[in-house]
Amino acid sequence: MNGEPTDGPTDETSLEKGTEKGTEKGTEKDIDTGTETGTDTRTDTGTDTAGHRITAGLTVGSRVVVRYRLAEGAEAAATDFLGELIARNNDFLVVDTKTERVKLIRADVIAAKDVPPPASRPGRAHERISADDLEKLMAKGWQALDRGGLGDWVLRASEGFTGRANSALVVGDPSLPLDKAIDFVERWYSDRGRPAIFQIHGERGFVVDEVPAAAALLARGYAVGGGRDDWQRVLIMTGLSAAVPPLTEDSPPVTADAELKLDWLMAYGQQRPIVPGATEAVLTGSDGQLFLSVRDPQSNRVIALARMSIHPGWAGIFGLWVHPDHRRSGLATTIVSAVAMVARENTMPAIYLQVSADNADGVAFWERLGFGVHHEYTYLTRPSA
Numbered sequence: 001m002n003g004e005p006t007d008g009p010t011d012e013t014s015l016e017k018g019t020e021k022g023t024e025k026g027t028e029k030d031i032d033t034g035t036e037t038g039t040d041t042r043t044d045t046g047t048d049t050a051g052h053r054i055t056a057g058l059t060v061g062s063r064v065v066v067r068y069r070l071a072e073g074a075e076a077a078a079t080d081f082l083g084e085l086i087a088r089n090n091d092f093l094v095v096d097t098k099t100e101r102v103k104l105i106r107a108d109v110i111a112a113k114d115v116p117p118p119a120s121r122p123g124r125a126h127e128r129i130s131a132d133d134l135e136k137l138m139a140k141g142w143q144a145l146d147r148g149g150l151g152d153w154v155l156r157a158s159e160g161f162t163g164r165a166n167s168a169l170v171v172g173d174p175s176l177p178l179d180k181a182i183d184f185v186e187r188w189y190s191d192r193g194r195p196a197i198f199q200i201h202g203e204r205g206f207v208v209d210e211v212p213a214a215a216a217l218l219a220r221g222y223a224v225g226g227g228r229d230d231w232q233r234v235l236i237m238t239g240l241s242a243a244v245p246p247l248t249e250d251s252p253p254v255t256a257d258a259e260l261k262l263d264w265l266m267a268y269g270q271q272r273p274i275v276p277g278a279t280e281a282v283l284t285g286s287d288g289q290l291f292l293s294v295r296d297p298q299s300n301r302v303i304a305l306a307r308m309s310i311h312p313g314w315a316g317i318f319g320l321w322v323h324p325d326h327r328r329s330g331l332a333t334t335i336v337s338a339v340a341m342v343a344r345e346n347t348m349p350a351i352y353l354q355v356s357a358d359n360a361d362g363v364a365f366w367e368r369l370g371f372g373v374h375h376e377y378t379y380l381t382r383p384s385a
């Protein structure tokens with residue numbers, strides 16, 4: 001293995017959970033930052049205090065914990081804030097905690113890091129995240145070229161490269177009545193010359209027309225899967241990095257590059273059409289990713305590959321593929337073992353991936369590795385799209 005993750009994952013246990021109370025110094029409530037989902041308002045201009053350096057690595061849109069210095073005379077020297085980082089500029093961080101929106105002076109930050117989404121149900125690390133939170137996390141692992149927001153909904157367009165990067169992620173509250181929200185999304189896509197596609201998720205086996213947004217779309221003439229078999233049902237499968245078998249002395253060498261190399265991209269193009277520009281932008285668009293590959297020792301050509309996305313507490317696997325001439329000889333297992341090794345070394349206990357329910361080989365592969373279905377999604381689009 002060579003190469004390093006581009007973004008160091010974090011360990012939630014080394015900082016106390018936030019008090020989620022306001023402080024008297026340097027916090028304000030009800031600040032209107034005008035941010036939209038998917039819009040990074042990062043405007044660092046190089047101010048250089050310890051607090052600025054500490055907060056430079058935080059990801060806007062992520063859940064963060066921030067230890068914050070309090071004014072002299074306060075009851076304690078510092079307090080912690082836990083919540084979503086919704087904006088950052090040269091001087092301030094804006095964090096939405098469970099109870100309030102706080103504006104923190106960056107120079108007064110003592111420690112800070114991104115942390116995984118909260119547990120919303122019992123289970124192990126890969127099971128207890130909510131479907132909504134996992135959807136939002138996965139969207140960060142496959143960032144669209146062009147992104148917008150409508151309340152919690154995430155609008156994505158990438159010149160047609162993949163459904164995920166060209167659909168509206170229906171999650172949470174769109175901040176408008178449903179019909180108006182759908183009108184807005186249709187306009188957003190038509191302004192870009194693209195068909196409106198909605199990604200709708202639910203528990204395993206969910207009935208599509210029981211989801212209010214889906215019912216409204218079906219009433220407008222949208223169709224489940226838009227006529228494509230692989231879009232009917234997509235399974236989100238999750239597993240524990242600790243449960244994946246380790247690499248052995250007999251495993252073929254795996255390369256892990258932080259950069260996207262041309263021969264990796266060319267091999268990737270054997271499984272799905274590349275849209276020049278858009279494909280590279282999506283593949284490299286997350287806060288951290290690694291490109292893993294195995295080469296044929298004779299020809300030196302890439303014969304197995306995957307992309308790993310890196311999140312606090314989570315790894316994502318995208319595009320796992322083995323050349324048809326080399327299947328059933330353990331190469332995909334080797335690649336996943338390498339991903340899991342990086343994940344274990346970087347405090348990422350949980351792994352996610354997405355696989356079409358009609359891909360029996362793919363599903364069989366993941367089940368054999370002990371992965372289970374976390375939830376499912378489908379795409380709704382007008383049949384002509």
Ligand SMILES: CC(C)(COP(=O)(O)OP(=O)(O)OC[C@H]1O[C@@H](n2cnc3c(N)ncnc32)[C@H](O)[C@@H]1OP(=O)(O)O)[C@@H](O)C(=O)NCCC(=O)NCCS
Nearest residue numbers: 320321322327328329330331332333355361362364365368
């Ligand atoms: C799915 C895929 C990645 C598997 O690659 P692979 O290198 O052949 O997988 P491995 O040799 O590591 O298989 C490990 C085990 O997974 C299961 N498995 C793999 N392919 C399978 C298949 N086609 N049918 C049933 N089980 C399968 C088997 O239990 C296998 O062990 P075995 O060969 O001892 O029976 C490969 O078929 C592929 O590239 N498919 C096209 C792209 C794709 O579907 N990717 C997955 C989507 S996320």
